[in-house]
Amino acid sequence: MNISFLGACGEVTGSCTLVEASGIKFLVDCGMFQGLNSYEKNLENFSFNPKEIDFVFLTHAHLDHSGRLPILYKEGFRGKVFSTKPTKDLAEIILKDSARIFEKDFKTPLFDFNDISNIMNSFETFDYYKKNQAGNIFFRALDAGHILGSSIFEFFIEGKKIVFSGDLGNDNAPIVRDTDLIDSADVVVVESTYGGKVHADRKEGVAELAKNIEEVIQKKSVLLIPSFSIERTQELLFEINNLIESKKVPFINVFLDSPLAIKATSIYRKYEDFFDKESITLINSGDDIFDFDGFKEAKDTKKVLDSSSPKIIMAGSGMCSGGRIPFYIKIYGKNKDNIILLNSYQAEGTMGRRIEAHEDIFINNKKVQIKAKVEKILSFSSHADSIKLKNWVSKANPSQVFINHGEKEESLALKRELNIKKVTLPVLAEKYLI
Ligand SMILES: [Zn+2]
Incomplete structure (x- = not known):
């Protein structure tokens, strides 16, 4: 099985990871690049053929995880997008808000309301904790505690368990639930937004x-x-x-x-x-x-x-x-x-x-x-800090970890904390065999 990171490498936007396994291809997130020169980056062609993608698993609604979904549809993707119900509803208003900004500020919008309506019709929602099937692979989602409906994904493929953290939440947030722990995994892909920082109380x-x-x-x-x-x-x-x-x-x-x-x-x-x-x-x-x-x-x-x-x-x-x-x-x-x-x-x-x-x-x-x-006030972060990230990964005790979604020094700081031999900071678009 192969895994390639097509965004959120050394940065916190453009989350998009491609997995090729058991004769299918799927993405975990299809997010927008944000910040400097992001418009041009978002205009670039995908490095894969969208027509060949069977599924997208959406961890949560934030634009840096969902924002290129309408473009994916426009470019030929006709598979299903799996998410929780709140993620689906929140993604729709976030994408529409984005389309409104494009209409106002850009000559060439990245997508329009029609593209959003098409991709929204491709959604299929699931409940946390239930094992689901997509083609010939099984998956289960747990609560990431980041924003409402945010998911951690567990994939059961070719006898291995691969876990994607998505964005993990901060402790003691009042509305979302606490982040679920993973009891075991072969491979973990973990975010590192605050890989080297500890939040105030x-x-x-x-x-x-x-x-x-x-x-x-x-x-x-x-x-x-x-x-x-x-x-x-x-x-x-x-x-x-x-x-x-x-x-x-x-x-x-x-x-x-x-x-x-x-x-x-x-x-x-x-x-x-x-x-x-x-x-x-x-x-x-x-x-x-x-x-x-x-x-x-x-x-x-x-x-x-x-x-x-x-x-x-x-x-x-x-x-x-x-x-x-x-x-x-x-x-x-x-x-x-x-x-x-x-x-x-x-x-x-x-x-x-x-x-x-x-x-x-x-x-x-x-x-x-x-x-x-x-x-x-810096203690209202909706992201896990370095202590929580370390504990979360350690509990799953994987043999291999990929650290993405963080500026390089944050990812390196988390790598230093983890007591795991095989830890990779993936290079953009490089293919890794797992
Ligand atoms: Zn997020």
Whole structure:
């Protein structure tokens, strides 16, 4: 059996792995490249013939794992895409959001709504923990605890068990369940986004959040929270809901101005049976974990602007490089009493990275000087840290490991931690015999 890594080699985007075994060819993920020069990379032809691909197994909905699926269909793929139900629903809104951006910003869109509708018709959903068959191979999915519906895949092929981690979640996340452990494997493919880093405790992050809310209430100012639409927004709503309802912070108006996050939250509500105990206990006690006094889904940006301060405004994107948050930063970033609360890693080249470094930013080619206070919470990551990655791989005790989906130094750091002889950092498009 052969395995080739066609993305996410030495980087965290473009996840796509090809497996050729038992007379079939399948992909695990078919993600979009993001960041510098990514448009050109996404335009390049696949290094395989899409018509020959029998199946795609989608670990989760994030664009860097699902984003080239419509192109795959356009190029001739007619097989099935296997995923959980939440992954299917979330992938659809993420792909449509992406197509809307292409329509607005690009002369040659990578795909359109018709391509999305075609690939969505190719989906077949499964339940966690059940053994399923695809052609002549068997597979089983477990909960990766990364975002709602995220999967770890176990494949049973030619007498071997091959495991793909997908993106693994962080511990103690309030909505998704804890990551399932694998009890044995021959080969493990593991992500390494934070292969060399240890996350701060989540409780510290919640305390930071409360402190910033109290500060804007006291100053009658504005707290801007740039947030990713899927998972991060819902987790922040969960935490703010708890802080307000347990009266740890006083009443404050909270606006969510992100059409994608609003749609994603309604998908989260649809799949409460995927939530972990912490959330289910609250829901059973009668609480709506995504709603509280003062919370409004913004239908009209003008109303958000006109409402009096103090207030919290949450909007995408998490790295301030898209969505509606730049609009609010342009207005509220000039006032020293306001706070911009970054709550995720800010990649190089993003507006968030410049804000983090206290540099001027440019919105619609106009220089904006940030005078607002810039705060950071790093414990809300939805990725496993190096300790968790090491423990997770060690529990499976495989004879061979491939480390992908991480910048090179993160992958190397994880390699050094693992007490396993055969560990490979795959080279893009090289074929490995397993
Ligand atoms: Zn992800």
